[in-house]
Amino acid sequence: MDLSYTEEQVLLRDSVQKFVSDKYDISERNKLTATDEGFSREHWNQFAELGWLAMPFAEEDGGIGGTPVDTMVMMEEFGKGLVVEPFLATIVMAGTAISEGGNEKQRADLLPGIMDGSTIASFAYAEQQAHHDLNNIVTTAKKDGDFFLVNGTKSVVLNARSADKLIVTARTSGSEQDTDGISVFVVDADAEGISRSDYPTVDGLRASEVTFKDVKLSSDNVLGELDKGFPLVQKIANRAILALSAEAVGAMEVLYQDTIAYTKQREQFDHPLSEFQVLKHRMTEMFMEYSLAKSLCMKATMLESQDSAETQRTIHALKYLIGKSTRFVAQNAVQLHGGMGMTEELRVAHYFKRLTVIDSQFGNTDHHLTEFVA
């Protein structure tokens, strides 16, 4: 057993750390979230040059052959800076769909553009009636001669307005809640029949409601096996949960440390706040929540890297714990910053909002506790 990073992982972490400290103070981030796309193409190209976008892909596909642990290393650092570039949507979500579900031709067609930064992609899976259930899908892809006609609406599709490709889940057979009968398609984001309604998310990112009206696809658009797409959907969700959890761990680290720093300099009743025992204990509890969440994040990520049978349950436990610990850490970070914690001026508020959004993605804390004990 060895829980230390490899030399390559240390270098990777250091280079992401350097990027975050150079480019990501909160006012720079505010400038990015105020742009149309909500992120910087220049940063994205830099990610490509540094090889970050190729990290999780297999060497035979032209990638670097990294594991989910490498993604964790990057996401934790992204979380410390609240990085807004579409790494989760393009690399983790769409990237997993293509690399795990795509055939040789699809991988050769799609992955080079993703790795060189020229293709932005996202995963359109959520639907209004589904709450957090991945298998609840009413968007249909009906066979029409040699083609499929896709109809339905997908919700909160991250970075859809910037996307060149969308990965879409649709029902090719069965009824609303069946796991059988789900298929995964890759589609040009500007295909005829696709319309979008774009909006910012609470944490400054971008999302869209994406409607499909008689969008015509062929069997070349199917990723993986027709009707048997659910395991791929689950795989994408698992990778996304691991990435989001690592990001949350990074964000929590900043929050508990910022809170310590703030209470040391803020004086009330003629003493720094950090001298009050009730606050010391609260910060200790924040540190504990952070440490436990980090432990389980490491464990689940390593299990996923080794394709262990325990992975699925551990990921449910993880997303439950991340939801619980982020809520505790973020709420108390704001509380201990007092009125200043309520302002947009301090970064605490931005971390608070990001962590709130993370809980809502790919199943919240209650959803995963329910799955964990099922």
Next chain:
Amino acid sequence: MDIEFSQEDLDFEKEVQDFIENNLPKGMDLWTKRGEWFEALRKKGGWDVSKWPVEFGGPGFTPTQRYIFDNEMAKNSTPPQLPFGVGMLAPILMNYGSKEQQDRFLPGIRDSSVNWCQGYSEPGAGSDLANLKTKAELTEDGKHYIVNGQKIWTTLAHIAHWMFCLVRTSSTGVKQEGITFLLIPMDDPGIEVKPIITLGGSHTVNEVYITDVKVPVENRIGEEGKGWTYAKGLLIHERTGLAGIQNSVLALEKAKENASSIKVGDGTLLDVPVFKNKIGALEAELLALEFTELRSLAQVSAGGDPGPESSIMKLKGTEIQQRISELNLESSGIYAAAWGNPVGPAFAKGATSGYLGARATTIYGGASEVQKDVISKNVLGLG
């Protein structure tokens, strides 16, 4: 990063498992044949004193081997050893005792022929242990200490032959610096032990009154006035062992089994969402704590210190123990009220006393609030 143990460690794990399979007495024999079990452990190469170094007859396990060994023992509920001699006093004797003291006391500790108790806490010195007042004055000839005072919460003092004890030899200067570490025989006429019955109904802890007890200076460990330093290292040792993670893993399984035997509607208590969710929450936190321990272990194995994460083990581990005891209390339903009589489901008899007794876990070995003070100071750098 690699979550698997090395082949060497896996082989060791197998060796421990095989040893337990072949030597652990089954069923009721577990109680009558304890001696044979410990003898087998000893013959295996010092496995009876698994944490002792080779030069004192221990197996000299690596940190990972020790972790594996402890886990396998906990998983199989092997007979526990009283911790006071083997686990707590022995390391102090090895580190700070003279050769004569080691030769005199270690054999009796090892073969369990001599029971020890720990004389630390006093009525005025609980979490603030350094505030202890039990006084030891050197006689004029410099050959003895005359000890007077009172100890409290002394676990198993009523069956102990000896007590290792912190006493005050100086009241000037910093209070930590006037403390000395003495070994006191319990059969001295100046020792009086009075039982304290705790809310779980059991007699485990005691008050110990010490009146004009004459202790030869040969029974002092190390230097006069250095007792606090010696004991502090041991307290850390005690705390990390108090998390009881593998015991909690087993206890949680048992709690599930208990709940599944209680009929509720068409199913069992285990199907009731509010109950099931409590179990799930505990299990998730326990998974996280288990891996936190491994993170510490990995750092120690790599030659580092246990890292800041290790500080939360006692705090979180004892909280989990208490929450598991609550599940059993709830599973016993109406029988939670019954005291002593075997009524209701079999597990219910111990459930309430288990719940009551578990309250102590967040008090002993450094109360949770003291742990938080320590972590906020040492780990978070808060005053």
